[in-house]
Amino acid sequence: MYKILDELNKDKRAIRDIVRDKLMEQMQADERVCYLDADLMNCIGTRKLVPMFPDRAINCGIAEANMVGVAAGMSAAGMIPYCHSFGIFASRRVMDQVFMSVAYAKLNVRVLGSDAGVTAALNGGTHMPFEDMAVYLAIPQAVAIEACDCAQMASIMDQVKDMQGLIYIRFMRKNPVAVYPDGTEFKVGRGCVLRDGDDVTLISSGIMVAEAIKAADLLAAEGISARVVDMFTWKPIDAQLIEESARKTGAIVTAENHNFLSGLGVQVANTVSETYPVPVRRVGIADEFGEVGPEDYLRERFDLTAAHIVREAKKAISMKR
Amino acid sequence: MKKTADPKALRVFAEEIRVATLEEFDALGLGHVGGAMSIVETLAVLYGGEMNIDPKNPQWEDRDRFVLSKGHAGPSVYATLALKGYFPVEQLATLNRPHTDLPSHTDRNHTPGIDMTTGSLGQGASTAAGLAMAAKAMHKDYRTFLIVGDGESNEGQVWEMAQFAAHQKLDNLVLFVDWNKKQLDGMLEDISGDANFEQKFAAFGWDAQTVNGHDIPAIQAALARAFAVKGKPHCIVLDTIKGHGCDIAERTADNHSITFxxxxxxxxxxxxxxVLAKAKAEVE
Structure with missing residues (x-):
């Protein structure tokens, strides 16, 4: 079981700070590491890497398709590229490039997609990725990850540097709710049990992890015991942990900051239906486009709340046979 | 390896590539003959001496790189590689057959000597720029040669790359535009307007020139002029004939892909x- 912080508060650090620090650390330690951006360095605070590594921190301008191709070419020459853009551009805008130039070609690129789901907030519906993970789920052998806080992002970046293939990591750019103590180690492809329970399992990632923990507290107050799982790797999914949770609790609720027709919920439901069928209820974006507004408003607007997880948990439990 | 700059010897090599490519298509019964024929002389110049390569060591770290962004012309590259000894010439008859290592579009994971996987048009342009960028970043001397189709240049990604490569001063990159005047559905000028590739690339900040793409000494001279220019990527527009040297392709208007x-x-x-026999007689 993973240790989590006693109190869940907003971190003083933003996830982008971790991204910048880890890129700097890796670029200093290994000359093969390079970082490409599409004119959004200021948004994730990485501009200072350019004078430090003029040949390896490359601003490609607002041309994401070319950026991904250049990264693929650099990896073919033995380098270890990271690319960054907002989640929408880092996924749907470059789907053909990440598919053919990287994944099909068996090359080796890490794509960072910032402003996951409603955390795009004031940039609005045009900039709000509810489908970015679906793009990567659809590409054979791609890895799709969502980081929930700074400690998790740090551990993920330590691991992906030496992984091979196409790897997508979505995250909120700004200050997350801190869930884990610094130094916690995660293993890509393995879900994390944060709290054990008997009546229902709450499976989530990203900003919904803290909501799931809150929901578990609310359920406990009503005498319902909930297991909480952080499924930060959506692909390859931890099917073993999902099956084990289905057997142990007999009901599952998934919670995702993403269209629930094409994301974590269907992955969990597929796994359960093939291994140990139990009720699965999904919290997430109900096949809608995003819209503009502060993040707090958007979380309510799209039912990405602990209260909604509680409602769905009770429904799932009532459906047990 | 030994370099050949003798244009007469390269003419023989070009016609050997042409014959071997047509035999591949014959074995299959169909294929992308038009765009495979138009780049033959350029392949002869590159693989016949210009590029630093070692067919016995296709993964040699310091080799010059070649990217066929118009990946559907793969069959003429396969013929070139086989004739250079990357793999047995007999293997050419397996083109597009189940379990072949010679797929219709070039694939770095299948064919010895293929440096990049291409097929979705426009993408090879950027991956070639990435290879050139990596040479700069890792202080390597290898050069990257890229062939882009004229029809392929409808793709916006080609021009994203054009801006990027000029800004990054990738003078270790040579882009050939195979200006064969035709794309799948007909004449380039009817489908996508004026070509003007030399002017377009020059406007993007490239060193650009146009040569007869079937004239071997002209291609050699263009490369020599290109590498004399520092600080800019190089564009060589190849004025070519789609299907050149294949009688049935030359007599077919829509010759992008033909079932023979x-x-x-x-x-x-x-x-x-x-034609090959005459070229050989010229050498002797």
Whole structure:
């Protein structure tokens, strides 16, 4: 079981700070590491890497398709590229490039997609990725990850540097709710049990992890015991942990900051239906486009709340046979 | 390896590539013959001496790189590689067959000597720029040669790359535009307007020139002029004829991909062999 912080508060650090620090650390330690951006360095605070590594921190301008191709070419020459853009551009805008130039070609690129789901907030519906993970789920052998806080992002970046293939990591750019103590180690492809329970399992990632923990507290107050799982790797999914949770609790609720027709919920439901069928209820974006507004408003607007997880948990439990 | 700059010897190599490519298509019965024929002289110049390569060591770290962004012309590259000894010439007859290592579009994971996977048009342009960028970043001397189709240049990604490569001063990158005037659905000028590739690339900040793409000494001279220019990526527009040197392709208007009548392709091969014999006689 993973240790989590006693109190869940907003971190003083933003996830982008971790991204910048880890890129700097890796670029200093290994000359093969390079970082490409599409004119959004200021948004994730990485501009200072350019004078430090003029040949390896490359601003490609607002041309994401070319950026991904250049990264693929650099990896073919033995380098270890990271690319960054907002989640929408880092996924749907470059789907053909990440598919053919990287994944099909068996090359080796890490794509960072910032402003996951409603955390795009004031940039609005045009900039709000509810489908970015679906793009990567659809590409054979791609890895799709969502980081929930700074400690998790740090551990993920330590691991992906030496992984091979196409790897997508979505995250909120700004200050997350801190869930884990610094130094916690995660293993890509393995879900994390944060709290054990008997009546229902709450499976989530990203900003919904803290909501799931809150929901578990609310359920406990009503005498319902909930297991909480952080499924930060959506692909390859931890099917073993999902099956084990289905057997142990007999009901599952998934919670995702993403269209629930094409994301974590269907992955969990597929796994359960093939291994140990139990009720699965999904919290997430109900096949809608995003819209503009502060993040707090958007979380309510799209039912990405602990209260909604509680409602769905009770429904799932009532459906047990 | 030994370099050949003798244009007469390269003419023989070009016609050998042409014959071997047509024999690949004959074995299959169909293929992207038009765009495969138009780049043959350029392949002969590159693989016949210009590029630093070692067919016995296709993964040699310091080799010059080649990217065929118009990946559907793969068959003429396969013929070139086989003739250079990357793999047995007999393997050419497996083109597009189940379990072949010679797929219709070039694939770095299948064919010895293929440096990049291409097929979705426009993408090879950027991956070639990435190879050139990596050479700069890792202080390596290898050069990257890229062939882009004229029709392919409808793709916006080609021009994203053009801006990027000029800004990054990738003078270790040579882009050939195969200006064969035709794309799949017809004439380039009817479908996508004026070509003007030399002016377009020059406007993007490239060193740009246009040569007869079937004239071997002209291609050699263009490369020599290109590498004399520092600080800019190089564009060489190849003025070519789609299907050049394949009789049935030259007599077919829409010759992007042709399903051959046996007698037509055999006749084309015979004519190409005659041209090869004359080229050999010139050397002797």
């Amino acid at each position: 009548k046996k007698e037509d392709i055999l006749h084309s091969i015979e004519l190409a062999k005659d």
